Amino acid sequence: MTELLHAMAEHLVIVTLSMAVASLIGVALGVLSYWWHRAGVVIIALAEIIQTIPSLALLALLMIIFGLGDVTLAVALILYAQLPIIRNTTTALNELDSHIIDAARGMGMSRAQRLLKVEIPLSIPMIFGGIKVALVNSLSIAVMGVLIGSGGLGYIVYRGIQQRNMGRILLGAIPVVCIALLFDYLMGKVEVRLSKHTS
Amino acid sequence: MNLTTLFLANWPAIARSLATHIMLVVVSVGLGTITAIPLGIVLTRHRRFAPAVLAVAGMIQTIPGLVMLGFALVLLGIGTVPALAVLTIYSILPILQNTYTGISEVSPAYTDAAKGIGMTAMQVLFKVELPLARETIISGIRISTVYIVSWATLAGMIGAGGMGDWIWTGLATYNTGYILIGAIPSALLAFAFSAALGGLQRLLTPRGLRRQP
Amino acid sequence: MIEFRNVTKRYGAVTVLDDVSFTIKSGEFVVVIGPSGCGKTTTLRTINRLIEPKPGTVFIDGKDVTLQSGVELRRSIGYVIQQIGLFPNMTVEENIAVVPKLLKYPPEECRTIVHDLLALVNMPWDEYAHKYPNQLSGGQQQRIGVLRALAASPPIVLMDEPFGALDPVTREGLQEEVKRIQKKLKKTIVFVTHDMDEALRLADTIIFMDKGKILQMASPEEMLHKPADTLIKNFLGRHIEEETPSAPKRAEEFMKKRVYTVNENVKTLQSIERMRKREVNSLVVIDDEERYLGTVSIEEIKRRGKAGRAVSEYLNTDTLTVNRNSDAKEALDKLLASTENYVIVLNDDRSVAGIITRTSTAKALGEALWGEIEA
Structure with missing residues (x-):
């Protein structure tokens, strides 16, 4: 039991920390894509390519660079999280009502002020939606961390597989699926609430 | 060992792995497609079941690949068939979802007009709904294929072969060369499938529906 | 000839058509008008059995429509809707020829039909046949929508607010065109609208409906002179004043x-x-x-x-x-x-x-x- 709780805690810590970092990077790149359309095309194409790389292949390749351990898993999760976060950020910013931006400009706000005071706050629901997708995916991908020496629920699952023990596999799998569905549900609720505030 | 020499020394085996990998993808996505499209069509005819079916399919999607392969290993044993079973189940959801959405999003104006001018239910489906939903359905197949190329690397774990074998060996022995031999072609394979289906999607989009330049 | 005999249609507790009976003569241009929810569209869709007339019977040329399969029936009746519904995956030519193809006409005949029909509305074949609907203006699209309905030379054409989404100028042009085509080809047209101008301009006979019943069925002139109900009078509105001949100037x-x-x-x-x-x-x-x-x-x-x-x-x-x-x-x-x-x-x-x-x-x-x- 303590083993399970420990594994769950580890799983959650790696995923949430990775997503925190991924969100900062993703939103920044999303803003960059919004400000500078040409760069945006390249950034999104790169994120799409990363998304296409099979997860085992990406983990293995990253392991060559970062070695065995949590860091490699975290880097993989951050990379995989980029596409949904960047895409939602730029889409949200691009779809903002141009009158609002005109108004902000008319009040004499600088580009940075517009971004922080008007554009980002209005885009929060959609950005949050992107983070939700990334986080739910990450919970599932993180199970594979065990293959490159990281911990979490994947460890329990993998031991179960090695022992051909269905019970142990389920012991690791059920929390993963439940946590993923729970996050999906709760963050979905938050997303709805956020969008009520902005629209 | 130098990567080039490693590659040259092993290329027949690498080619076999690649062929196996492609086979796993094509067979499972093929089976998934012929299951998912009719199922999606049926769902559009019985909409009350759609939310439940799509929710279950979505839940299956959140089960990590490693776990699903573990199930297959324990329940069905080692080999190609268990791997194909898992991959097929995985491939269904995106195609099912896109078939359902694609057909549901066909404007009632078209289906009403089609019915009104005397098309049978089958004609409405094949002449109007499916052509108009085609782009969305193919995009579902594309998403599915990219997933399956990825999950198929895991199939090596249960003895189904594929490029995953090289990565597994590389990870187990901490051999960079093996990792690269497995990882790079599998990534390239994913790009190739994605690009090919993207091309097919554009090609099959009826001209009247293509975005005007 | 189209005959409704005691047709009623209920959805749950809502009665959409309430014991409706009327007869439309062949070659007549009949406009069905009334406030929204009056049952005019239901009436139209009952003719080609997109809605089943039950209880009650609809006869076309004396024959109960339910004796024929709905699909067969609809192929013999033209149908035009407000949203146009041209299939975006088909060219103008393919759209027009849809019904002839369903009826397995030989390809040369289909081509001739498309040629002739495009000529009828002055849209040259060379220029338009291979265009897709999204390359046409709204008015052109609905012209093709009308042609599609005419392609298999059905004696009856049903039109459900076909020009409702068009701008006034385009609408007027199409009204004239439809009226001209109807006279030329001697079609029976049943046309649903909520626009009295349109009804007065097009109709040989106007059927005015409200709450699933027919309030009045009369020629435009008769309706103007003797509106049977205050609702009709309100619908006619300015037309009544306008049409009253002012005493000659002295x-x-x-x-x-x-x-x-x-x-x-x-x-x-x-x-x-x-x-x-x-x-x-x-x-x-x-x-x-x-x-x-x-x-x-x-x-x-x-x-x-x-x-x-x-x-x-x-x-x-x-x-x-x-x-x-x-x-x-x-x-x-x-x-x-x-x-x-x-x-x-x-x-x-x-x-x-x-x-x-x-x-x-x-x-x-x-x-x-x-x-x-x-x-």
Whole structure:
């Protein structure tokens, strides 16, 4: 039991920390894509390519660079999280009502002020939606961390597989699926609430 | 060992792995497609079941690949068939979802007009709904294929072969060369499938529906 | 011929059609109109069995429509909807030929049909046949929508607010076109709209519906003159006032009232003096009872006049006159036909009421058009 709780805690810590970092990077790149359309095309194409790389292949390749351990898993999760976060950020910013931006400009706000005071706050629901997708995916991908020496629920699952023990596999799998569905549900609720505030 | 020499020394085996990998993808996505499209069509005819079916399919999607392969290993044993079973189940959801959405999003104006001018239910489906939903359905197949190329690397774990074998060996022995031999072609394979289906999607989009330049 | 016999349609507790019966003759242009939710679209969709007529029966040419399969039936009836519904994955040609192809017409015949129909609406085949719907304007799309309905030469065409989404100018153009095509090809058209202008413009017969019942089925003229219900009257609205023939304008409306008269016994010099003062060339001569006798002009007196004679001796009795209540047109006709500059308007007792001059006519017309005019 303590083993399970420990594994769950580890799983959650790696995923949430990775997503925190991924969100900062993703939103920044999303803003960059919004400000500078040409760069945006390249950034999104790169994120799409990363998304296409099979997860085992990406983990293995990253392991060559970062070695065995949590860091490699975290880097993989951050990379995989980029596409949904960047895409939602730029889409949200691009779809903002141009009158609002005109108004902000008319009040004499600088580009940075517009971004922080008007554009980002209005885009929060959609950005949050992107983070939700990334986080739910990450919970599932993180199970594979065990293959490159990281911990979490994947460890329990993998031991179960090695022992051909269905019970142990389920012991690791059920929390993963439940946590993923729970996050999906709760963050979905938050997303709805956020969008009520902005629209 | 130098990567080039490693590659040259092993290329027949690498080619076999690649062929196996492609086979796993094509067979499972093929089976998934012929299951998912009719199922999606049926769902559009019985909409009350759609939310439940799509929710279950979505839940299956959140089960990590490693776990699903573990199930297959324990329940069905080692080999190609268990791997194909898992991959097929995985491939269904995106195609099912896109078939359902694609057909549901066909404007009632078209289906009403089609019915009104005397098309049978089958004609409405094949002449109007499916052509108009085609782009969305193919995009579902594309998403599915990219997933399956990825999950198929895991199939090596249960003895189904594929490029995953090289990565597994590389990870187990901490051999960079093996990792690269497995990882790079599998990534390239994913790009190739994605690009090919993207091309097919554009090609099959009826001209009247293509975005005007 | 289309006949509805006691057709009722209920959705749960809502009655959409309430025991509706009517007959449409072949070759008739029938417009079904009414407020939204009145059952007009349901009526239309019952004809081609997109909605089943139950209970009740719909007959086409005496045959119960339910005896035929819905699909077969619909292939023999044209159908045009407001959202146009041209299939975006098919070219103009393919869209028009859909029904002929469903009916397995040979390809050459399909091509001929497309050619002929495009010619009917002046859209050259070379230019339009291979375009896709999204390359056409809304009006062009709906033209093709109409052609698609006509392609298999169905005797009956159903149109459900086909022009509702078009701008007024395009709409009017298409209305004319449809009316022309209907006359030319002798189709029976059942046309649903909520626009009374459209109904009056197109219909041979208007069916006015409300709450699932027919309030009135009549020709446009009859509906205008005898609307059977206040709701219909409201729908007709401005048309009723507009169509009421205004009483013909009377002569008095064009005259100016100030007329310079002179008694027949006034002497020539005095009359000339009066003309100078008033800056006119002639005066209207009246007797002691103020009845009109004629006119006298300054030229006439200068030419033949002698001092001390009464103006009655130089009377011109050929001057044009009209009764004040007579049709103004008569006065204007007279004025225009002659070289005279005025027409005298008389009261019933032949006393002088006024005078119509070219200036007074222009002023009256101006006022009729633009209101009060300074002059």
